[in-house]
Amino acid sequence: MSFARKPALPSKSRHLKSLLLGALLSVTLGQQAQAADLQPLLVANQKSSIKTLLQVSGELKDVPYEIKFSEFPSAAPLGEALNAGAVDIGALGDAPYVFALGAGAPLKVVSITHAEGRFTTALLVPKDSPIKTVADLKGKRIVTGRGSIGHFLAIKALREAGLQTSDVTFINLLPGESRILLSSGGADAWATWDPYTTVAITQSQDRVLISGNELLTNHLYLAATSKAIADKRVQLDDFVARVERAYLWSNLHSDEYAAAVAKTTGLPIEVHQAIARATKMQRVDIDDKIIKGLQTTADIYQEEGILGKKIDVSKGFDKSFNASRAQVVKTAAQ
Secondary structure, three states: OOOOOOOOOOOHHHHHHHHHHHHHHHHHHHHHHHHHOOOEEEEEOOOOOOHHHHHHHHOOOOOOOOOEEEEOHHHHHHHHHHHHHHEEEEEEEEHHHHHHOOOOEEEEEEEEEEEOOOOEEEEEOOOOOOOOOOOHHHOEEEEEOOOOOHHHHHHHHHHHHOOOHOOOOOEEEOOOOOHHHHHHHOOOOOEEOOOHHHHHHHOOOEEEEEHHHHOOEEEEEEEHHHHHHHHHHHHHHHHHHHHHHHHHHHHHOOHHHHHHHHHHOOOHHHHHHHHHOOOEEEOOOOOOHHHHHHHHHHHHHHHHHOOOOOOOOOHHHHHHHHHHHHHHHHHHOO
């Protein structure tokens, strides 16, 4: 038996093939080397919210660097971790971000997302409470976390009603403890946020005295340390894009997202379905209007003695991330 020999490639074709293979190998090795050179990104995670969002949306696949998540029960300790440089980036409400900046943290907002929903933040009272309006809170006790978005909601609500914070007594506790205190009668009102608002309304039939939708921006900030922006810009650009795409995904897959969050929190899936179905996440550009609004928040915090000195919040934003974030939304829409 004889086998026909394949005709030899002309030397020119062999040379071209070698060049193409060499180029491909170079690109592959270059990508591997780049991935190997990228330092891990340290992400502060509040109640596993960002991690769960990225996991269920598929955005934790094929990440060319390691993401290390650290868990925090609320915004205050998360802000402290950012302050200490123990993490590179984390999610905070706009008011807690002011609190973090006031502590001297070298932070920059790199992404803003608006949460449009029913009870994203709310001031709650027990269902049988005689309190009917915010003005009725005079002389009463409000439980919330110091420097939290709930704290700021309470301050804004009191001001709108013509009251001062000195007209009430603030009790500073974490959300879990706050709910127990309200239900036991140790507090007259609770200023909080989702999922705690939805849990309180659906399980305890607590009443919404006033919703944050009427008083607050309901913006979620992704804030990064200045050091991370300088040393890990590639990772941050990629991470911000993944979060952007994940929020867009969650708007279209509310039940799937709710099921994933319920597994993480241990709360009934109905709670997270109510939240996810009623809440839409929308990209917001970092612009002068946003900065001006946060400056107002900072000034109110200073007036209330929460901040010891006046701070210039404009130093706490990085507009250079706007372009890449806009491109993510544009690409997703195509």
